[in-house]
Amino acid sequence: MYDLNVCSHNREAYGRALVELGSTNPDVVVLDADLSTSTKTSIFAERFPERFIDVGIAEQNLLDIAAGLALSGKIPFVSTFSIFGCGRGWEQIRNTIAMDSINVNIVCTHAGLSLGGDGATHQALEDIAIMRAIPNMQVIVPADPVETRAVVQYAAAYQGPVYIRLSRRRSPHLFDAAGYRFDPKSYPVLREGDDVTILSTGNMIRKALKAAECLAEDGISAGVVNVHTIKPLARDAICSIAKKTPAIVTLEEHNVIGGLGSAVAECLVQDCPVPMRIIGVEDRFGCSGRVDELFEKFNLTPAHVAGVVKNLVRER
Amino acid sequence: MESGNYDNLNEIATRLRRHILEMTARAGSGHYMSSFSCVEILAALYFQEMQVRPDDPAWPGRDRFVLGKGHAAPALYAVLAERGYFPVPELMTLRQVGSRLQGHPVKSYGLPGLDASSGSLGQGISTAVGIALAAQLDGADWRVFVLLGDGECQEGQVWEAAMAAAHFKCDNLVVIVDYNALQSTGTLDEIMSLGDLRAKWEAFGWSVTEARGHDFGSLQDALAGARARKGMPHLILAHTMKGHGVPFIEGNLEYHSKPLSADELAGALHALEVRH
Numbered sequence: 001m002y003d004l005n006v007c008s009h010n011r012e013a014y015g016r017a018l019v020e021l022g023s024t025n026p027d028v029v030v031l032d033a034d035l036s037t038s039t040k041t042s043i044f045a046e047r048f049p050e051r052f053i054d055v056g057i058a059e060q061n062l063l064d065i066a067a068g069l070a071l072s073g074k075i076p077f078v079s080t081f082s083i084f085g086c087g088r089g090w091e092q093i094r095n096t097i098a099m100d101s102i103n104v105n106i107v108c109t110h111a112g113l114s115l116g117g118d119g120a121t122h123q124a125l126e127d128i129a130i131m132r133a134i135p136n137m138q139v140i141v142p143a144d145p146v147e148t149r150a151v152v153q154y155a156a157a158y159q160g161p162v163y164i165r166l167s168r169r170r171s172p173h174l175f176d177a178a179g180y181r182f183d184p185k186s187y188p189v190l191r192e193g194d195d196v197t198i199l200s201t202g203n204m205i206r207k208a209l210k211a212a213e214c215l216a217e218d219g220i221s222a223g224v225v226n227v228h229t230i231k232p233l234a235r236d237a238i239c240s241i242a243k244k245t246p247a248i249v250t251l252e253e254h255n256v257i258g259g260l261g262s263a264v265a266e267c268l269v270q271d272c273p274v275p276m277r278i279i280g281v282e283d284r285f286g287c288s289g290r291v292d293e294l295f296e297k298f299n300l301t302p303a304h305v306a307g308v309v310k311n312l313v314r315e316r
Numbered sequence: 317m318e319s320g321n322y323d324n325l326n327e328i329a330t331r332l333r334r335h336i337l338e339m340t341a342r343a344g345s346g347h348y349m350s351s352f353s354c355v356e357i358l359a360a361l362y363f364q365e366m367q368v369r370p371d372d373p374a375w376p377g378r379d380r381f382v383l384g385k386g387h388a389a390p391a392l393y394a395v396l397a398e399r400g401y402f403p404v405p406e407l408m409t410l411r412q413v414g415s416r417l418q419g420h421p422v423k424s425y426g427l428p429g430l431d432a433s434s435g436s437l438g439q440g441i442s443t444a445v446g447i448a449l450a451a452q453l454d455g456a457d458w459r460v461f462v463l464l465g466d467g468e469c470q471e472g473q474v475w476e477a478a479m480a481a482a483h484f485k486c487d488n489l490v491v492i493v494d495y496n497a498l499q500s501t502g503t504l505d506e507i508m509s510l511g512d513l514r515a516k517w518e519a520f521g522w523s524v525t526e527a528r529g530h531d532f533g534s535l536q537d538a539l540a541g542a543r544a545r546k547g548m549p550h551l552i553l554a555h556t557m558k559g560h561g562v563p564f565i566e567g568n569l570e571y572h573s574k575p576l577s578a579d580e581l582a583g584a585l586h587a588l589e590v591r592h
């Protein structure tokens with residue numbers, strides 16, 4: 001069982017996973033753009049300095065250098081903050097990396113509102129949408145350190161571009177290292193429920209679980225499922241969840257346009273329509289503030305989620 | 317300002333550093349080290365060189381300023397407040413929800429005196445080229461000033477803008493590089509060397525001057541040179557020290573984005589007094 005109070009950084013798990021990969025596979029190379037101490041590629045850089053490439057503050061160059069390395073048989077992992085990697089590098093990702101399905105693993109950190117005080121320019125709330133819209137791209141958001149490690153291993157083995165989204169913040173430990181197996185086609189059920197299922201991803205899982213606890217007190221049985229792989233979405237898995245519980249709510253630290261909610265809606269509306277609500281940032285830019293204050297401001301709290309669920313269940 | 321006597325400006329610079337320390341300490345985050353690097357540059361611009369009217373911040377004839385290295389927002393905010401654009405106590409709202417003083421400058425929050433948003437490195441200089449072209453189109457004689465980080469010069473966009481400004485003969489554009497030789501995770505020479513930076517800008521068709529970036533006299537000379545020379549854009553390579561003013565912060569990258577502890581804050585404030 002998970003413990004929401006034991007937390008650590010997925011980006012540190014990422015740095016350690018890179019070292020593991022690097023120890024067994026000499027083709028693994030890691031690239032950064034002057035943020036290695038924040039993205040935690042510094043952990044790899046310390047161990048394998050000759051296979052670490054810092055291109056300086058030059059994200060476009062970063063992505064295409066990685067493409068060149070991959071074209072020559074290397075397995076590059078590329079990191080910077082999400083806003084700069086996906087944003088500044090979007091067209092490089094689309095036209096050089098994804099078009100030919102080049103094997104570049106893009107692991108961006110500090111996504112969502114997690115850069116708090118730095119404000120709107122640094123808060124990536126559109127990255128899932130813009131990565132998801134590129135053909136051939138996979139989009140994965142791990143929820144805890146164990147899952148992060150497994151996803152990094154998956155990406156290294158998978159041939160083709162993958163975008164992995166990480167937060168700056170700590171995540172609760174949800175999974176046992178011994179028992180966990182990552183399968184992009186099946187989503188871990190963290191809590192069973194009969195009335196509604198909350199589909200969430202990454203750091204928002206914690207809030208989904210807390211919302212479900214609140215709802216239980218009000219007699220509403222809410223399940224929580226970790227949708228780690230947003231693209232390709234496991235449509236069969238989503239539909240079978242929608243058939244089990246009569247309503248679906250999605251929760252993400254991202255714009256409500258184009259993210260997890262959109263992906264799930266695109267599936268359900270065509271394959272298995274059920275009443276649904278999408279919770280996320282309502283098409284706005286972020287702003288400066290402590291991260292917990294921002295979650296309040298943008299309605300990403302367990303109380304808000306519980307309220308939305310109650311209304312949805314009552315409407316039926 | 318009398319040339320030769322910079323006591324007044326040096327006093328202002330010390331006040332600015334004190335504001336920067338206090339506001340970032342209150343916020344619990346913010347780039348004081350990068351801000352210290354450009355205190356004198358910003359003070360020289362806003363207190364001497366730029367034609368501005370703090371009581372009429374949107375005056376159409378004003379000189380414009382773009383903070384390419386947007387993470388030095390605390391320094392810009394402090395200088396705007398000291399110059400009278402808004403009350404000094406508002407500095408303490410830095411990075412709070414709803415504040416006009418966002419962590420990186422956001423123009424739409426309405427802070428008086430803020431000409432452009434920034435925070436994503438490399439974009440500010442292109443915006444400034446556009447502003448300079450608008451002045452040319454209008455036949456107006458106001459100018460545009462930009463502060464770039466030296467690490468920021470690693471962004472390809474900086475060189476696209478450099479090419480454009482020379483091509484369009486933007487002699488109303490003055491770019492100052494805060495040349496502190498450090499970026500966020502190391503020295504520029506370790507991470508990504510800029511080589512002969514002066515020669516690079518010259519090769520792009522700019523008039524280049526060097527200055528001591530914490531010395532008002534030297535900055536004033538360089539700015540006067542930029543004012544006099546026509547036909548090409550101007551670059552001032554301002555040699556600076558990241559963290560200048562507080563010895564334990566100077567050149568120590570541990571402090572690039574780490575909040576100061578209460579003891580460190582007290583020590584830093586004390587160091588400012590002593591040095592002054």
Ligand SMILES: Cc1ncc(C[n+]2csc(CCOP(=O)(O)OP(=O)(O)O)c2C)c(N)n1
Pocket residue numbers: 033034035057084088350353385387435436437438464465466467468469494496498499500558
């Ligand atoms: C496009 C972009 N990439 C990365 C960052 C993150 N970042 C903020 S400050 C910084 C280092 C800046 O170094 P420099 O330009 O030399 O400024 P200094 O702090 O030394 O004055 C980096 C990489 C950013 N703000 N924008």
Ligand SMILES: [Mg+2]
Pocket residue numbers: 465466467494495496497498499558
């Ligand atoms: Mg620098």
